[in-house]
Amino acid sequence: MNSQDPSKLLIVDDLPENLRALDALIRGEDRAVYQAASGEDALALMLEHDFALAILDVQMPGMDGFELAEVMRSTSRTRNIPIVFVSAAGRELNYAFKGYETGAVDFLYKPLDSDAVRSKVNVFVTLDQQRRQMQRQMAALEHSRQEQETLLRELHQTQEELQRSLRMRDEFMSLVAHELRTPLNTLFLEAQMRSLQLKRGTLATIGPEQFEAMIRRDERQIKSMIRLIDDMLDVSRMRSGQLSIRPGQVQLMDLLERVVSDLSLQAAATGCRLSLLPHPPVQGCWDEFRIEQVVVNLLTNALRYGGGQPVEVSVQYAQDLVSIHVRDEGKGISPNDLERIFEPYERGARNGEPKGLGLGLYISRQLALSHGGELRVTSRPGEGSTFTLVLPTCEQTVPTATMS
CATH class of the missing domain: 3.40.50.2300 (Response regulator)
Incomplete structure (x- = not known):
């Protein structure tokens, strides 16, 4: 004392x-x-x-x-x-x-x-x-005991996070191998078939239309692999804070019309009607390539999980904020998954076997944040989903959030 x-x-x-x-x-x-x-x-x-x-x-x-x-x-x-x-x-x-x-x-x-x-x-x-x-x-012993319990909880939590990271790594490597194997196998089979025809001297039997279809298949497989690689590179840049945003004046309705037109054939192949509701011209200061990337991701997901039902794109503009709504009429998303789907490597299996690396929505939300905007979703099971990209029309570029 x-x-x-x-x-x-x-x-x-x-x-x-x-x-x-x-x-x-x-x-x-x-x-x-x-x-x-x-x-x-x-x-x-x-x-x-x-x-x-x-x-x-x-x-x-x-x-x-x-x-x-x-x-x-x-x-x-x-x-x-x-x-x-x-x-x-x-x-x-x-x-x-x-x-x-x-x-x-x-x-x-x-x-x-x-x-x-x-x-x-x-x-x-x-x-x-x-x-x-x-x-x-x-009191000191009790404090020490509480500190030890806290340390044990933190250690347990760290171990769980490490195990989760290891599982994610293994699952990610498995996903990459699976997603790259499909287009590579297709290209390999095409190359083998042409090599066999070349050896047999039967290349001349391939008509122009058939040859053009083969080239289109090759292009689709190559683009699929490039998209997977680009997604992985984007995530790597986001983690290191090196993702560059190059703002410029963008005519939004022109961009949306171009993207909807490009995806119309893909929509028709699934029996889906893809439409863009008319809206007066909207101009903003954004990185056009990145905004197009977000819209393509949202539309691709809507076509993939929409169950062949109509997909609608609409625009709202008020007080220097523009909202792009992509609405599908598919099976919807459960409340427990509404935020999980924006995490990296999380894939939703709402309509059969999921595809891709589960990076599209994560990248899209980060790109929205990097423009000073946001990406959100509203959905109910059985009633479809609506993804909304909100962007300020004036330049408000902020550093891209890094992945935890």
Whole structure:
């Protein structure tokens, strides 16, 4: 116990000279002495302080020492304070017996033996110091235990995150291999077939239309591989903060008309009607390539998961904000998946076997954020989905968020 945290002692006597004498007798560097001239004053002090010992004069006007002790024992706040009674009355009054009945630990008669008083007080101060030292140690042990539990939880969480990262890595490598194998296998088979025809000298039998169809198939497979590689490169740039945005003036409706036209054949192949609702021209300052990339991702997903139902693109413009809505009438998305689908490598299997690396929506949201906008989705199972790209029409390019 240090001098800044002394043990507190309470002395109660109605005579000031007795208080001064007892104070001088028991005062020390490791203790603080509080004086009370009545039982009422003593109770008020006990409500404010935790005392290591209370020395009570028995014979006081009003509330005497015994009555004060009974009040102390009836209240949890003061019940455990050790009490020493002091009395000038003769031993024949048998006050000591009554004092012990009220819970006193000792009874002293006046005139006091100075050495005996100091010795008794020192014992209770030492006990108080040891008690509080033990409390501090217990508190320190509890704090240490809580810190250890926190560290264990953090370690467990880190292990889970590491395991998840390892699973994601393995799944990602498997996805990459799967997604690249399909176009590569197609190209390999095409090359083998042409090599065989070349060896047999039958290349001339391939008509122009058939040859053109073969070239288109090759182009589709090559573009598919390029798109996968571009997605992986974009994620890598986003993680390192190196994805560049090159804003310029963009005619939005021209961009949307071009993208819808380019994807119309793909939509028709799935039996889907892809339409763009008319809207007056809207001009904004964006990276045209990146905005087109987002729109293509949203439309490709709508065609993939729309179940062959119509897909509609619409535009709203107000207060320097333009909203591009891509709505499908497919199976929709469950509430638990509405945010998960924007995480990297998360793929939604809403309509058969999922395709791709699960990067499109993640990249699209990051590109929206990099333009000072946002990408959100509303959906209900069985009622389709609507993805909304919101962009400020003026330049508000911000650093692309890195992937955690």
